[in-house]
Amino acid sequence: MTDPMPNTPLNALQDPEITQPARSQWRDVWDQFKHHKGALLGGGFLIFVTLAVLFGDMIWQIDPKKLDIRNKDVRPIYTAIWNSDAKVSWGNPLGTDNLGRDQLAQVIAGGRASMAVGWAAMILTMLIGTTIGVLAGFFKRLDGPLMRFTDLVLSLPILPLLLVAVTLFRQPLRANFGPEMGMFILIVGVIGVTSWMQAARIVRGDILALKEREFVLAARAAGTTSRGIIFRHLLPNVLSPLMVSATLGLATAIITESALSFLGVGFPSDFPTWGKMLADAVPRMQEYPERVMLPGLMISLTVLSVNYLGDGLRDALDPRIRGR
């Protein structure tokens, strides 16, 4: 009888170290995202602006609509550095407008409106775009008509139509939902209806490729319904292109809302938004250039940060670039 083999594993087959648990996808994305300085800055600024417009009025408690005609045309506090005669006050650090409304409070309130419109319109755009894209990509019968329809909407002149729709429909909506809510619904609605086409095309393309893959076949063989396949298997896979598309949509929506306000067809005149503040400041920009700069900078910086965020997300979510 030979001795039984000693029960020790062979050294050659042993892993040199303990295997790490599998890293999640989002951890990888975050690691790649961290390398993009612009995207980090952009994301940070976006979070800062969002928090500031949401909770800013708890810290800076002046009512943005309060008229204080004695304190009208106060310059921002930093004007005192080079012009000691300027009318400045610590009570209004960013100055007041020609009706004495506090600029800082207006920027906060206006940002809330602009960001609300931007987010709502972006979400609506993504919803419409994803629905149409999924329907067109998944159901062969619907593909032809839906994509023809998308091409048709793409050849509509968007900005003129937006202007037409907003000018012509603001009266009934204002009458039904009140001046501010009616305008909000109208602007979010028209932006959503006119800008879903890119998202729809992206989603359709991805779904067309994904639905031929083996995991969808496996899911179908296991008896999953179409609805289950779409929600459990396909939609999570189109999430990354959708997120990039969503950042672009947010940027476009903020700019479009400001453009409409700037052209004078946006929210009612006593309701501050960034575009409205900019439009109100333009006639008197010779005397008070800072009133143009303030809302303009807010719009531009927000959109810039959203664009950088989208750039970083695109790099981080692309598995071919990730890890390089």
Next chain:
Amino acid sequence: MLTYTIRRLVLSVPTLLFIALIIFLLLQLAPGDPMAQVPLTVPPEVKQKMREALGLGQPIHVQFWKWLVQMFWIEPQVFIDWLTNKSALFGWLPDTNLYTACGPTVEGPCDLRVISWQTRSPVMDIVVQRLPQTLWVVGMAYVVGILIAIPIGIYSAYRQYSVFDQAGTFITMIGFSIPPFFTGPLLIVIFSVQLGWFPFIYDTTHVVDDWDSFVFQLQQMLMPVMVLALQTTAQISRFMRASMLDNLNQDYVRTARAKGLSEAIVVMIHVLRNSMIPVVTVIALGVPAIFGGAIITEVVFSVNGIGQLLITALFANDLPMVLTITFMFAVLIVLFNLIADILYGLLDPRIRYD
């Protein structure tokens, strides 16, 4: 290629008709009343007569059909008459009199043109008056934008990740992000108010007849052109860079270098020609967008072009004018989509549509 072009042209007719119908129905749904400005002392039956005089009494499909006839049958007749009677190009042709204007002295059938409700003059006449300003400012801006964008794109692709490329990326990002209604006032504050170099209102009555007036024309065009060109530059230089990057690593580039061609010839002839194919189509696709986007710039700098005409017509509830201008924008989009597709096929022999 020819059959493809013809097929696309035929297909674009129903598309345009459908777009016209959408715009028309949108305007029909609108609650605005063109009689809203008429004094309340005017009795309702007179108001009804005025409405009918504007062509509002008819059912919707009759109104749409009449607009189509006016737009596609009567307006071309007017245009042909103008060509043969007044224009320098075809003035030598025998005069045609296809169009008979309606009036108290005219007996028998006469043709009605699309009439603006604001001015009671034909819409197309006003559009033709406004077109040169828009074309000068917008067209010049587009050309300037392309001329700036292409060298930037080439150089930033050739020196990828260099300082120049990083700066170019940053500037294009800014061009994407800063809306024209901020760059416009910003330029006005800096160059008109602080420095006083350029006028900030575009004087359309200005006539160029000597050197000084030419300089003035350049000065007043500079700011609107720059605002629009920033947007164009941002987009096209991005495309140019991406397209150059795609081509720079191709095998044929290595072959060209291996043959001993100079670097300038490799980049400027071999790579550039191939990279221009997608860029040219993007340039064609961008033309209608810039017409639409120019609306804001025209408002900021008070250029009385097409965009400004659309805004004023909208505020005045002038539906025929709004319908016609919006439809013209749609025609531009469909036309330039077609041009882009055909150019792509012509420039790239690998693409065959048939």
